[in-house]
Amino acid sequence: MRSRHLLCLFVGLMVWSNSLAPTPANAADSASQPNILFVLYDDLGWGDLGCYYQNESKHDRTHQTPHWDAMAAEGLQMRNHYCPAPVCAPSRASLLTGVHQGHASIRDNQFDKALPDVPTVASVLKSVGYTTALVGKYGLQGEGNSAENWPAYPTKRGFDEFFGYVRHRDGHNHYPADKWPIANGDAHANPVELWHNDDEISSQLKGCYTADLFTAKTKRFLVEHQSQSADDPFFVFLSYDTPHASIQYPSAPYPEGKGVNGGVQWLGETERMINTVGPIDSYKHPDYANQGWTDAEVRFATSVRRLDDLMGDLLQTLRDLELEENTLVVFSSDNGPHSESYIQNVNYAPTSFQSYGPFDGMKRDCYEGGIRVPTVAWWPGKIAAGIDQSPSQFHDWLTTFADLAGANVPARADGVSLVPTLLQKGQQATPTTYVEYFNGGKTPNYEDYEPSRRGARRGQMQAIFMDGYKGVRHNIQSHADPFEIYDVAKDPGEANNLAGTSPEMEKLQQRMHDRVLQLRSANATAERPYDGEPIPADESLNADAPMVVNYCPTKTSIVSRLDPAQSTKVDIEGLDLADAVRSAGQGNARVQTVLNVAKTGRYELRLKATGDAVLRVHDAALIDTTGHDKTDASVEVTLEAGTHPVDMIVRLAGNDSVPALELNELPDAPKKSRKPAKQKRKSK
Incomplete structure (x- = not known):
């Protein structure tokens, strides 16, 4: 009793x-509310950004990202920004709902699980007058088969407009309407569904490469919004499905020019929806085509270069529309780099370009290569050029955008506003940077990883940042398991484990054990070995x-x-x-x-x-x-x-x-x- x-x-x-x-006080008036364009790439590694790693790499293969580099030179490079978990579904869920993985309802590998009916970035901004749109990959819709009966369809979670892939697996294919004959199975060979609001429209998209398609649709949104609703702020979440999954070539060279009158363009014609329709999976970027690389390597480098061209196109569109001084643009990636091609008898590995940069780990690892993601914030006249090395995480963006928009921050949000860091005004509150994740596989046996973690079992994983140090543990069996402790500022490869090396590190070890119990709650769908431990006083x-x-x-x-x-x-x-x-x-x-x-x-x-x-x-x-x-x-x-x-x-x-x-x-x-x-x- x-x-x-x-x-x-x-x-x-x-x-x-x-x-x-x-x-x-009233919410900020529309004149002071910035437009927000958040661009999320799929499996783009920290080391894939030219100015972060490729330009200085001594590796025998490198690729270039000139437009990202130019954007980074004008904006804030957030070099210690972290995803919530090293795989897409939990990362996107935490981003949209503003909570870290210790409080999220979508954890681990829960692809296609319904995003809960709670405040999202979109609904929070919509409440203060923003027009909201999601273009691209979603994968958080829940059970169903149509916009009407998917319980968490994007338009039911705060977005006024949705254009893109609903299901997680559909986002593996970058030609929604076309059969891909060299795929490694029917799931990646056959056409898939792509939705626009209430309608499935893939039959209209013959020859459309999704990176081009999603960018052209976003440009179309920007042009139409400026002509029809210029007084209202907008929030666009551009969620690419590349360079993840099927490493497919674009269908045509990049069109001449950029912006409103150049680059990729929305035509709106059935079977010619955009201006780069052509033979699918056919265009190799000339900078990479004759380097003696494998076909898989040329494919990957070409897809990354395409995304770089598309960012240059988007920024020029903002300039052409005279929106750049009132638009915050942020780009990031949902997790570290992948190792798949989905082509018959073809393998691809991120070792080709060291997409994980100077780190160990990749997608599905909680070492730096799996969770530290390339992130840049750009806002001419507001954000000064520079490099920020302080840790922050996806769940901080909801709070940050609400702060900029004059919106109320949901009490359930875990993030802090990054406005002091972005605008160099006021005192920056310390973000909570925390990761938990489960995967039944092993860290790859790559030669440039530390020997002790090559082929090491992942299992239950956890990472916490405290007092300038990172604590991380893999294959957790009980809460008594110690954290490896690293000073990642001095030791980005996490080679020198500081745990147990001094009384100070012993105390930090205990604080990390206590802290992870004091900031999370158990979730019955993603059980952890430490769920039943007493919360420390x-x-x-x-x-x-x-x-x-x-x-x-x-x-x-x-x-x-x-x-x-x-x-x-x-x-x-x-x-x-x-x-x-x-x-x-x-x-x-x-x-x-x-x-x-x-x-x-x-x-x-x-x-x-x-x-x-x-x-x-x-x-x-x-x-x-x-x-x-x-x-x-x-x-x-x-x-x-x-x-x-x-x-x-x-x-x-x-x-x-x-x-x-x-x-x-x-x-x-x-x-x-x-x-x-x-x-x-x-x-x-």
């Missing part, structure tokens, strides 16, 4: 009168610290972070709880307090509230009712004896009953040691 152990928190403590709260907290309560009257449809400038700190003494809640009106309320746990054990946290709520213990989001309209939500969690910070935000609807949080002790509390095992130092 459960017994109540401790705590009843009342959100009604937060306000005593709506009339005493500040008037909420924080003994630096004052067990008798008073509850801190703030209220913001901003009327939002989601539970949101409170804007400090628009919030009121509430004096909670002597309040009548029921009257306080009824008088509060609509808005978001935040309670911060300390939870005192008498003994280590299993507990039930139960929240009773009529509005959406997000509750964190430490930084672990243990209760998140966003989109569920639950009045009674609970979670079972193991807590270590001691003090734990509680941070809860609830959206009030103006007629709420008094919300409450209960802590109930559960029987059979497990007793597990959190002391990590010692590991021998590994040197080069």
